Amino acid sequence: MIGARRLSGVKSVQITPRILYFGTPVVILSTLNPDNTPNLSVLSSAWALGQRVILGLGVDGQGILNLERTNECVLNLPSSQMWESVERIAPTTGRDPVPITKQKMGYRFEANKFGIADFTPLPSATVSAPRIAECPLQLEARLLKIHAASPPEDGFCIVETEVTQVHAHTNLVIPTSGHIDPSRWNPLLYVFRHYFGTGAELGRNFRAEA
Numbered sequence: 200m201i202g203a204r205r206l207s208g209v210k211s212v213q214i215t216p217r218i219l220y221f222g223t224p225v226v227i228l229s230t231l232n233p234d235n236t237p238n239l240s241v242l243s244s245a246w247a248l249g250q251r252v253i254l255g256l257g258v259d260g261q262g263i264l265n266l267e268r269t270n271e272c273v274l275n276l277p278s279s280q281m282w283e284s285v286e287r288i289a290p291t292t293g294r295d296p297v298p299i300t301k302q303k304m305g306y307r308f309e310a311n312k313f314g315i316a317d318f319t320p321l322p323s324a325t326v327s328a329p330r331i332a333e334c335p336l337q338l339e340a341r342l343l344k345i346h347a348a349s350p351p352e353d354g355f356c357i358v359e360t361e362v363t364q365v366h367a368h369t370n371l372v373i374p375t376s377g378h379i380d381p382s383r384w385n386p387l388l389y390v391f392r393h394y395f396g397t398g399a400e401l402g403r404n405f406r407a408e409a
C-alpha cells in the first residue's frame with residue numbers, strides 16, 4: 200500500500216518529446232585523426248556492462264570515422280564542474296568539410312578541440328589516442344564491433360568497446376582497495392540537453408564495493 204499512497208494525486212499525460220536524453224553521463228571520446236592529431240567527440244549515449252562500454256555514435260561525425268580506422272579510443276569522463284569546457288567544444292566537429300546534416304544544426308569545423316576546451320593531452324598506456332588530464336576518470340578502450348542501427352539510415356550506430364586500462368585521479372581512489380570512492384566522484388550528466396551534477400548519496404546497492 201505504500202506505493203499506492205505515494206501515487207495519490209500523481210497523474211501522467213501522453214507526450215511526444217523530440218529528444219529522449221533522460222540523463223546519462225557525459226563522455227568525451229578521444230580518437231586519432233588520419234594525420235595523428237587528436238579529436239574529441241562529446242557523447243552521452245554510453246553505458247558500461249562488465250569491462251565493455253557501449254556507445255551510440257552518429258555516423259556523420261569524425262569520432263566514428265577515427266574509431267573505425269584505428270580501432271581504439273579513450274573514454275574520458277568529465278566531472279560536473281567541467282561542463283563549460285564541454286560546452287565550448289559542443290558546437291564543433293573534427294570532420295572537414297562539415298557534413299550538410301551537421302551544418303544545418305550549426306556545427307563548425309574545429310581542428311584543435313584540446314586547445315579550445317583548455318584541456319591537457321596525456322599519453323595513454325594501451326592505445327595511441329591521448330587522455331584528457333583534467334578528466335578524473337579516463338578509460339582506454341579498443342573497438343570490438345560496430346553494429347548498424349535499425350533502420351541504418353537513421354544515422355546512428357551502436358559501438359561495442361572493451362576497456363583496456365582505467366586511469367583515475369588519486370583523490371577518487373581508496374588506496375587500500377583501489378576502488379573508486381563514489382562519494383568523491385561527481386559525474387557530469389546530460390539531462391534533456393541540460394547539464395547536471397549528482398546530489399548526495401541516497402543509499403548503496405547490496406554488492407557495493409566501496
Ligand SMILES: Cc1cc2nc3c(=O)[nH]c(=O)nc-3n(C[C@H](O)[C@H](O)[C@H](O)COP(=O)(O)O)c2cc1C
Pocket residue numbers: 225238239240241242243244245255256257258259260261262263289290291292293294306389
Ligand atoms: C552533452 C552532449 C552529448 C552528446 N551525445 C552524443 C552521443 O551520445 N552520440 C553522438 O553521436 N553525438 C552526441 N553529441 C553530439 C556530438 O558531440 C557532435 O556530433 C560532435 O560534432 C561530434 O564530434 P566529431 O564529429 O568531431 O566526432 C552530444 C553532444 C553533447 C554536447
